[in-house]
Amino acid sequence: MKGAREKFRKFWLWKPGKILLAVGCCGLLLLTLIPLFRLTVYAVPYYDDYNFGRFARAAMEQEQSKWAAISGALDCSRTQWYAWQGTYSSIFFMALMPAIWGEQYYFLGPVFILLLLLAGTMIFTHVILRKVLGMEKWTGLAAQAVITVAVFMFIYSAQSGFYWYNGGVHYVGMHGFGLLMLSVAICLERAEGRTAAGLLFTASVLLSMITAGSNFVTALQGLLSLLTILFISVVVEHRKKGLWLLPATLVYIIGFGLNVAAPGNSVRARSYVGWGYSPLESIGRSFLEGVKHLPEFTGSIVLMVMVMLLPLIWQALKETEYRFRYPGVVLLWSFCLYATGYTPSLYSLGHAGLSRTLNAVKITYLLLLFLNEIYWCGWLQQKLQKKASGSAARWLANWNGAAVWWFYAIMGLEFIMIFQVSPNQAGHYSAYGAYYYVHTGEAYNFHQEYLERVEKLLGDEDDVQLQPYHYKPWFLCMGDLSEDENNEANRSLAIWYDKDSVTLISED
DSSP states (O other): OHHHHHHHHHHHTOOOOHHHHHHHHHHHHHHHHHHHHHHGGGOOOOTHHHHHHHHHHHHHHHHTOTTHHHHHHHHHHHHHHHHTOOOHHHHHHHHTOGGGGOGGGTTHHHHHHHHHHHHHHHHHHHIIIIIISOOOHHHHHHHHHHHHHHHHHTOSOHIIIIISHHHHIIIIIHHHHHHHHHHHHHHHTTOOSHHHHHHHHHHHHHHHHHHHTSOHHHHHHHHHHHHHHHHIIIIISOOGGGGGGHHHHHHHHHHHHHHHTOHHHHHHHGGGTTTSOOHHHHHHHHHHHHHHTHHHHHHHHHHHHHHHHHHHHHHHHTTOOOOOOOHHHHHHHHHHHHHGGGHHHHHHTSSSOOHHHHHHHHHHHHHHHHHHHHHHHHHHHHHHHHHOOSHHHHHHHHOOOOOOHHHHHHHHHHHHHHHHHOSOHHHHOHHHHHHHHHHTSHHHHHHHHHHHHHHHHTSSOSEEEEOOOSOOOTTTOOOOOOSOTTSHHHHHHHHHTTOSEEEEOOOO
16 A cells, blocks of 8 residues: 555656657647648748849749749839838848749748747847856757747747738748848857857858848837847957857848938839828837737737746746846836837838738747746746745755646646637637648648649630639638629739739629
C-alpha cells in the first residue's frame, strides 16, 4: 500500500524537463503552421495584385526574360513614388507578385509572407531571450515557440495578412523584415570577430533600407526601436561596438525620409481630403486607440497563454545574470511604441486603420506584451531574492519554476473551453480557420471556381462575363467583382488579361 501511494505521489508530482517542454512547444508551433501553409495552395490574386504586378510582367514580356521582373518592380516603385505613395520597398515586393510567372505560382506569395513572419518572430525572440536576457537555451526555445504560436494564431486578419499577397506583404511581410532588422542590429552591437561583424554590418544596412521603405507603421516603429537600441548600447551600456549601428541608422533615416517625402503621398492625400486629423491630434488619439484596443487584442485566450508561460519564464530567469532594473520605463516605452501603430492611419484616414494595418499593430502588441511579462517576472524574482519576507514570498523566491504535468493539462482544458465558447472560431484562431476551410472543401471549391474564371479569361472573347463566386471562404475571398465594367477591380482584371471589359453576371 505504501509503495502504491509513493508511486501515485511521484506520478502526481512529476514535472516535465526542459527538453521535453521545448520539444512539446515546438511541436505545438508545427501543428499551428501546418494548416496555415496547407491553405496557401488555394490562395488567388485580387485587385491590387494585378495593378502592381503588371509592371513586372510587362518588363518580362518586353525583354523576354524572367529576370526582367526585377527591373519592372524597380520601375513600379519609382512610378508609384511619384504617383501614389512612397513605400518603395513594399511596392518592390508587391510588384513581384508570383502570378506574374503564372497563376499556378500565386501560392508562393503567401508562403513567402508566412516564412518571413516565422523567421522574424523566431529570430527576434531568440536574440532577446538568449542574447540579451541570457536565458537557458531549452526554456528559451520553449518560450520562443509559444510566443510565435500566439503571433500566428491571433493575427488580426489572416485574410489580409497571409493569403492576399499585396496586403500581406505590405504589412505582415515587411514587419517580418523589420524584426529581422532589429535582431541583426542587436547582434551587431554585441558581435565578436571580424567576419561576423562584417556580415552583420552588411545585413543591418540592407535590412534598414528595406524596412525604412515599408508601410508607415512598420517604418515608424522600426526607426524608434533602432534609435532605442543605439541609445541603450552607446549611452546606457557604454558599448563601443554600438557605434557600428550608426551607418545603418543613417541609411534608415534617409530611407524613411524618402518614404515620407515622396510626391505620391501628396497625390494620395488629395483622395482623402478631410478624412484625417492634424499631426498633434493624431498622436494624442493614438494613445486613446491603444487603450481602446487592449481588450480586443488581449482577450482571455492571450491571458491564458501568459499564465502558461509563467513557469517557463520563472525557470529560465533563475539562471540569468541580466539585471531587470527599469520595469516601469520598459512598460511606458512599450506602450508608446505600440500606440505609434495607430498614428499613420489616424493622420491619413481618421480611424485606427484597416484590417491589414492592424495586423502589423497587433504583432507589435503581442511581442511587447510577452516581453514585458518576462521583464516584470525578472524584476519581481530579483526583488524577492533580495527582500523575501514571509513564507509565501520565500517560497516564490526559491521556486525553480518547474511546474507539474497537470498544470499544463489544466491549461489545455482551459484553452479548449475558451475555444468552444468562442463566437467565431474560424476567424479568431487562424490555424483552426485554415484547417476548417480545407477540411470542409470550401477552399478547394473556391479555387476550382477561380480556375474556371482563368480559363474563360484566357479565351478569345474581348468582353468577358463571369459567374459570381458560389463558395467564398473568408480567408481566401477578399471580395468579388462587380456588374459594372468600370469598377476598379474589374478594370484591373481586364487589363491583366488584355480584355475590353470584364463583368459579373447578375445573380437575379
